[in-house]
Amino acid sequence: MKTLILRVGLPVVAWTLILASTSYASPIFVTNYSFETLPVGGLPFGCGLGCSYSEGSSGIPGWTTTGSYVGQFQPGSAAGNTAYFDSVPDGITVGFTDGGSISQTVAPVVQLGITYTLQVDVGVRKDLGGDPGTEALVINGNTYLATGVLPAPGGWSTFTATYTGLSADVGQPITIQLASDSSQGDWDNVQLNDSTAPEPASTALMGLAALALAGISRRMRA
Numbered sequence: 001m002k003t004l005i006l007r008v009g010l011p012v013v014a015w016t017l018i019l020a021s022t023s024y025a026s027p028i029f030v031t032n033y034s035f036e037t038l039p040v041g042g043l044p045f046g047c048g049l050g051c052s053y054s055e056g057s058s059g060i061p062g063w064t065t066t067g068s069y070v071g072q073f074q075p076g077s078a079a080g081n082t083a084y085f086d087s088v089p090d091g092i093t094v095g096f097t098d099g100g101s102i103s104q105t106v107a108p109v110v111q112l113g114i115t116y117t118l119q120v121d122v123g124v125r126k127d128l129g130g131d132p133g134t135e136a137l138v139i140n141g142n143t144y145l146a147t148g149v150l151p152a153p154g155g156w157s158t159f160t161a162t163y164t165g166l167s168a169d170v171g172q173p174i175t176i177q178l179a180s181d182s183s184q185g186d187w188d189n190v191q192l193n194d195s196t197a198p199e200p201a202s203t204a205l206m207g208l209a210a211l212a213l214a215g216i217s218r219r220m221r222a
Contacts, residue, residue, distance in 0.1 A: 025117060025193035028106050030176065031062030033190045035072050035095040043072060043093075050079025053096075060095055060102060067100015073186065082126075086154045089121040090189040097133070101179040106192060110139060110169045115195040118146060118161040118176060123186035126154040133185025135159050138175040140168065156188070 039059060043052035054071035065071075073096045075084040088094060095102050110116075120135040135146035148159030178187050 026196050028108055028116075028174075028192040028194055030106060030190050030192055031104060032060065034090040034188060035060065035093045036091040037061045038072060038093070043074060048076055048083060049081040050074065050076030051081055051084070052076075062104060063095070064103045065097070065100060067097055070097035070100040070102060072096070082154065084125050084127060084154070085123055085156070085186075087156070088188060089123075089156050094123065094186050094188040095178065096184055096186045097178070097180050098184040099180060099182060101177060102187070103138075103175055103177040105173045105175045108174065108194065110165045110172045110174060111194075111196070112165045112167055112170050115162060115164045116174060117193045117195075119189075119191045119193075120146060120159050120178065120187050121156045121189040122148065122151065122159050123156045123188065124151050124153050125184060125186060128184055129153050130183035131180070131185075133178065133180035133183075133187075135161065135187065136177050136179075137161050137163050138177050139163060140172040143177070 039054055039061060041058065043054045044058075045053050045055070047053060051074060053073040056068045056071065058071060059065050060070070060072055072093050074093050075081065075088065077085050077087050078092045116137060118135065118137050122132045122135060124130070124132050132150065137144040144161050144163045146159035146161035148157050151157035174192075176190060176192060178185060178190075
């Protein structure tokens with residue numbers, strides 16, 4: 001009976017522990033990730049029903065901006081104005097730039113072997129179309145571009161960039177950069193995750209594995 005437990009019980013426990021060691025995405029805090037926090041004075045310029053925007057010197061709270069035509073944009077989709085977008089992915093406000101950039105350096109720094117995943121909702125205006133700009137992680141002078149499917153005019157699509165910590169980059173800051181060379185880029189719902197935290201389900205599996213080991217030990221002693 002003891003031999004059966006060793007041959008069957010321990011492999012099952014071993015596989016349980018392997019599964020339990022799996023990691024999942026842990027969120028990294030991004031300030032004003034959905035651009036809903038507005039600059040002092042709000043969005044001063046009107047653009048139709050429910051539509052307003054800011055640009056230039058007012059900046060975007062929590063973000064560093066370059067270029068004169070950069071700011072926050074409420075296209076009015078929530079009010080029924082679909083001249084620019086059919087909807088907005090998160091809230092009613094997006095960030096935009098035309099020939100500039102929006103960037104933010106997050107608090108964590110690069111750790112060896114940890115995978116960092118950037119996800120950004122990218123929009124294409126109905127009245128402009130064209131290039132949606134670039135979305136990237138910038139680490140130690142290197143740019144890791146996001147990729148995705150270009151949305152139809154008036155729509156949005158999620159673009160994703162991944163980077164796994166290299167020994168040469170350990171301790172280096174992690175910067176999110178959204179940029180557009182010419183045609184207006186519009187962004188929303190900027191999310192950054194890393195692979196450091198154990199999944200709750202994995203924690204439960206580890207607990208079950210510990211109980212199973214304890215049960216096997218008791219049976220062997222019996």
